[in-house]
Amino acid sequence: MSINVLIVDDSGVMRAMILKSLHMSGLPLGEAHQAANGREGLDVLNQHWMDLVIVDINMPVMNGEEMIDSMKENPETRDIPIVVISTEGSKTRLEKLQQKGAAFIHKPFTPERIRDTIKDIMNLEG
Numbered sequence: 001m002s003i004n005v006l007i008v009d010d011s012g013v014m015r016a017m018i019l020k021s022l023h024m025s026g027l028p029l030g031e032a033h034q035a036a037n038g039r040e041g042l043d044v045l046n047q048h049w050m051d052l053v054i055v056d057i058n059m060p061v062m063n064g065e066e067m068i069d070s071m072k073e074n075p076e077t078r079d080i081p082i083v084v085i086s087t088e089g090s091k092t093r094l095e096k097l098q099q100k101g102a103a104f105i106h107k108p109f110t111p112e113r114i115r116d117t118i119k120d121i122m123n124l125e126g
């Protein structure tokens, strides 16, 4: 199995860092797509089958929380595992995201943290 991943963050530098961490993680990566906000992310999901979505919270146009809500309303995207990577500090907001089934990683992050969180949320062995 290879993992097709969508990385959604308004910072191109952050998207590149996340992608680099994924490459370093040893996880079996398939296609990697990128989007700069939730709206663009949903457009990618309309066109490509993704196994995993990594999403920032604070973004212009459509933020990560709105994107996740929209994914949950669509039967085609409802069950895709979601990892939120953000500087978000509000506990209420994080608990809301966790109730929606998303895993959370704080920025700054280590490649190991990303790998372990993805393994956990996708039930991968090893």
Ligand SMILES: [Mg+2]
Residues within 6 Å of the ligand: 009, 010, 011, 056, 057, 058, 059
């Ligand atoms: Mg951001």
